[in-house]
Amino acid sequence: MPLSIDQKVGTVVWSPLGWGRLTGKVRRGQPLPEVTRQRSALSHEMGPKVTDDYLFKVVDALDEVAAETGKSVPQIAINWLLQRPTVATVIIGARNEQQLRDNLGAVGWNLTADQVKKLDAASAVPLVYPYWHQEKFDRNPLPI
Amino acid sequence: MDYRLLGGSGFSVPVLAFGTGTFGGKTELFKAWGETDVKEATLLIDTCLEAGLTMFDSADVYSDGASEEVLGAAIRGRRDQVLISTKATFRRGAGPNDVGSSRFHLINAVDGSLRRLGTDYIDLFQLHGFDACTPIEETLSALDDLVRAGKIRYIGCSNFSGWHLMKSLAISDKYGWPRYIAPIKPITRSLAANTNGN
Numbered sequence: 001m002p003l004s005i006d007q008k009v010g011t012v013v014w015s016p017l018g019w020g021r022l023t024g025k026v027r028r029g030q031p032l033p034e035v036t037r038q039r040s041a042l043s044h045e046m047g048p049k050v051t052d053d054y055l056f057k058v059v060d061a062l063d064e065v066a067a068e069t070g071k072s073v074p075q076i077a078i079n080w081l082l083q084r085p086t087v088a089t090v091i092i093g094a095r096n097e098q099q100l101r102d103n104l105g106a107v108g109w110n111l112t113a114d115q116v117k118k119l120d121a122a123s124a125v126p127l128v129y130p131y132w133h134q135e136k137f138d139r140n141p142l143p144i
Numbered sequence: 145m146d147y148r149l150l151g152g153s154g155f156s157v158p159v160l161a162f163g164t165g166t167f168g169g170k171t172e173l174f175k176a177w178g179e180t181d182v183k184e185a186t187l188l189i190d191t192c193l194e195a196g197l198t199m200f201d202s203a204d205v206y207s208d209g210a211s212e213e214v215l216g217a218a219i220r221g222r223r224d225q226v227l228i229s230t231k232a233t234f235r236r237g238a239g240p241n242d243v244g245s246s247r248f249h250l251i252n253a254v255d256g257s258l259r260r261l262g263t264d265y266i267d268l269f270q271l272h273g274f275d276a277c278t279p280i281e282e283t284l285s286a287l288d289d290l291v292r293a294g295k296i297r298y299i300g301c302s303n304f305s306g307w308h309l310m311k312s313l314a315i316s317d318k319y320g321w322p323r324y325i326a327p328i329k330p331i332t333r334s335l336a337a338n339t340n341g342n
Binding site for chain 2: 008010014040043046048089104108
């Protein structure tokens with residue numbers, strides 16, 4: 001994203017729900033839904049590795065914001081993405097009409113700054129080198 | 145539906161696009177994503193268009209070409225109402241030139257996508273990955289030719305590292321070729337902290 005800001009390149013986001021993880025149906029201590037690509041060992045292998053601790057911390061924050069807004073977990077996740085710098089469009093996926101209609105409800109409204117901040121905090125990851133080092137030099141602030 | 149300009153281009157896209165990796169259901173990997181057929185795809189696209197979602201994203205490797213075929217069949221007769229993005233670079237056959245971002249493979253790949261989609265142009269054509277075996281000049285000059293031939297309108301890239309994108313943009317600028325206007329990437333928190341982010 002820092003490069004995209006500098007070079008005026010737009011971002012197209014794929015897999016906005018993290019391979020079905022942020023559908024609101026993947027929860028601590030519960031079996032995976034009957035139909036999900038997460039049940040396919042091959043699909044799981046081809047996707048990103050996410051620890052349960054990290055995932056459920058994010059899901060907890062999404063749940064809180066969902067309760068505040070009356071929106072669904074995937075709607076919150078997609079709306080958050082649309083507020084990230086350089087994002088032009090988010091590619092949704094749907095196996096059926098119901099999922100599609102839910103995702104279409106992710107637009108036409110905006111999370112508040114506080115809600116975005118809460119989701120930012122829950123999803124923050126430790127900076128890898130050289131970013132943690134750069135962060136300490138006031139002539140080279142992180143652009144986002 | 146809100147629209148946003150895609151990067152520094154004059155091309156507006158809806159803030160939601162529809163990914164068609166679920167269309168087709170061929171191959172073990174893509175069956176796990178979905179098995180939407182033409183009839184179901186047509187109904188989903190009807191719902192998208194009613195909501196103003198006009199952009200549909202595919203790739204030649206999705207379900208071994210079947211995703212593009214289903215999408216093409218489902219938009220037949222209404223091509224002018226939709227924006228199509230698709231991708232190439234990954235392996236499509238056993239031959240030595242059935243893979244990559246060479247001039248040879250990209251020209252074949254675009255012709256194959258146009259045939260499966262049943263259209264004569266692709267709105268946004270994206271490289272699906274970085275091919276380190278092909279000179280970037282060869283890739284971008286082939287894309288420039290494809291734009292001039294009217295087969296593709298804008299170019300983007302996916303799964304590139306930051307330096308792959310920056311080097312490619314610099315080469316486009318040096319020769320006056322089209323720039324990638326959109327890197328496509330999965331949800332990732334804090335891309336400043338991700339050395340693969342771009």
